Amino acid sequence: xxxxxxxxxxxxxxxxxxxxxxxxxxxxxxxxxxxxxxxxxxxxxxxxxxxxxxxxxxxxxxxxxxxxxxxxxxxxxxxxxxxxxxxxxxxxxxxxxxxxxxxxxxxxxxxxxxx
Amino acid sequence: xxxxxxxxxxxxxxxxxxxxxxxxxxxxxxxxxxxxxxxxxxxxxxxxxxxxxxxxxxxxxxxxxxxxxxxxxxxxxxxxxxxxxxxxxxxxxxxxxxxxxxxxxxxxxxxxxxx
Numbered sequence: 001x002x003x004x005x006x007x008x009x010x011x012x013x014x015x016x017x018x019x020x021x022x023x024x025x026x027x028x029x030x031x032x033x034x035x036x037x038x039x040x041x042x043x044x045x046x047x048x049x050x051x052x053x054x055x056x057x058x059x060x061x062x063x064x065x066x067x068x069x070x071x072x073x074x075x076x077x078x079x080x081x082x083x084x085x086x087x088x089x090x091x092x093x094x095x096x097x098x099x100x101x102x103x104x105x106x107x108x109x110x111x112x113x114x115x
Numbered sequence: 116x117x118x119x120x121x122x123x124x125x126x127x128x129x130x131x132x133x134x135x136x137x138x139x140x141x142x143x144x145x146x147x148x149x150x151x152x153x154x155x156x157x158x159x160x161x162x163x164x165x166x167x168x169x170x171x172x173x174x175x176x177x178x179x180x181x182x183x184x185x186x187x188x189x190x191x192x193x194x195x196x197x198x199x200x201x202x203x204x205x206x207x208x209x210x211x212x213x214x215x216x217x218x219x220x221x222x223x224x225x226x227x228x229x230x
Contacts, residue, residue, distance in 0.1 A: 004157075035218065045158070045206065045221035091157050101146055101210065102171060103219065105157030 002027045004094050006106035013082050014114050021077045021109045023092030029053075031097035034068065034075045039089040039108070051075060053097075082113045117141065119222035121207050127228045128197055136192040136225045140209030147190050148219060149182055150174075150206040158206055164190060165212075197229045 003026040013019045025034065036048040049059065051068050059066050063080045079086055089110050093103045120139040128134050140147050146165055150158035160174040164184045172182075179197075184190040194201055204226050208219035 037221075042223075043204070044223045045208075047218045047220065050218055093157075099171075101148060101163050101165075101219070102160045102174070103148075103150075103158070104160070107155075108157050 002029075002094050002096050002099065002104040004092050004104055004106035006090075006092055006109050008109045009107070010110040010112070012112045012114065015084060016081050017113075018078060018080050019082050019111065019113075021079075021090050021092075021111065023075045023077065023106060025073050025075065025092070025094045027094060027096050029096035029098055033095045033097075035093040035095070035103065036066065036075075036077050037091045037093060037105075039091065041088070045091070048077075079111075082111075084113050084115055087111060087113045119207055119209055119220055121205075121222040121225050123225060124223065125226045125228075127230065129230050130197060130199060132197050132229075134194050134197055134227065136194075136205050136227070138190045138192070138207030138209075138222060140188065140190070140207070141220055144209035144211055144220075145187070146210045146212055146217070146219075147184060148208040148210075149190070149192050150208065152204045152206055152224070154203075161192070161205075194227075197227075199229045202227055202229045 005024045032053045034051045038046045065078045067076045089108045091108045092106045122137045148163045149161040152158045162172040167187045179195045182192045204224040206224045208221045210217040210219045
């Protein structure tokens with residue numbers, strides 16, 4: 001069985017602060033894929049990043065960075081110098097190597113960035 | 116190009132009625148997924164199609180739910196004898212194939228309200 005836990009239900013920051021969203025996962029698959037999606041108030045899920053279980057390199061994309069640590073089964077997401085437009089619900093998701101495309105999502109973290 | 120489209124965007128129905136929700140995937144995407152998102156929760160997997168066939172329907176909650184994809188493109192999710200607990204946003208996603216390396220692109224969803 002797959003499970004994704006996002007312990008932070010809501011986070012509130014002031015613009016320009018850095019913020020980290022936590023994600024912990026469980027799977028018995030040796031090969032798996034991790035994802036982050038953003039869901040702005042408009043409602044449509046927007047793909048942010050995919051990580052393969054065999055690639056533990058951290059990644060940076062502009063103000064976004066991701067820290068993947070297999071040893072702690074975590075895939076955390078950091079936004080540097082947050083902006084009001086970053087306000088959204090962020091979901092971490094897992095796809096097991098034997099799950100034929102099925103994504104298991106966490107509960108989501110509501111991020112509010114205040115001006 | 117056009118993204119995933121879903122119709123209707125909103126559907127209000129009465130308990131016991133039958134509803135159909137439609138999904139138009141991105142052209143050329145062979146894999147299609149349905150998820151259900153309740154308020155304050157992450158999306159939950161319902162069913163996945165590879166081509167015309169349902170490769171995994173393990174997420175369908177009961178036999179009132181059924182989905183088809185007769186020509187390998189458009190899909191329809193059908194709910195019989197709707198119940199108030201069926202109220203949720205129904206999301207459709209598509210990808211190039213079912214392999215985990217292909218991200219799923221989500222549509223805007225259909226908000227179903229059962230009175």
